[in-house]
Amino acid sequence: MRKIYFALAAFLMTATAFSQGVTTASIGGKVTSTAEEPLIGATVIAVHVPTGATYGAAADFDGFYRISNMRTGGPYTITISYVGYDDFVTEGIYLNLGQTTRISTQLAESATALQEVVVTGISGGIFSSNKTGTETNVSQRDINTLPAASRSIADFVRITPQAQVTEGNDGFSISLAGQNNRYNAVYIDGAVNNDVFGLAGSGTNGGQTGVNPFSVDAIETFQVNIAPFDVRQSGFSGGSINA
Structure with a gap:
């Protein structure tokens, strides 16, 4: 009896398979x-x-x-x-x-008449005699919008590709172009604000106390220069931070 049921099931499956046709x-x-x-x-x-x-x-x-x-x-x-x-x-x-x-x-091949194309070049000032090296400008808008956990100048120097900022016991340390932070120069309104004794890891005055030498809220804009070839800027071999 079981063999009959098995044969009947196989027959029905075969009939169903043959009943499927092309539908497309x-x-x-x-x-x-x-x-x-x-x-x-x-x-x-x-x-x-x-x-x-x-x-x-x-x-x-x-x-x-x-x-x-x-x-x-x-x-x-x-x-x-x-x-x-x-x-x-x-x-x-x-x-x-x-x-x-x-x-x-x-x-058939198509013939298309192309219109006249006029190319105009305008000097954008990117390459000029006023550019003396790699620099990064941080505007007042950047200072107000960029995240700054410590509210120090190091928070904004980080956006410079050639800068590396590390944290230590006596504050932040900024390395520009791979140079030691003591080879940098920090200017505030044109006045040198370096750590003249070389005691602070940050390379700024008062850095050994772990505090910022100035408030970024008082800075309107600052510029980071990487070893520029401008004779008006001297006293450093890594980079300068001019606020």
């Missing part, structure tokens, strides 16, 4: 030039007008293309395009169930 359609063809050369990579777009469903494919090395699993019926609008050639557009295409509709075409 497809299109295919070849895209060439007027010289009958295959247009490799030509784009084929098929749009099912009632639903807006879009199908696409590209021509292969021999110019052939095929789009499978398309919705039956229509109408379809088929567009075949290639760079430097006129587009081929055909409308009102209907696809039959389980069949491949062949749409081949030859594209």
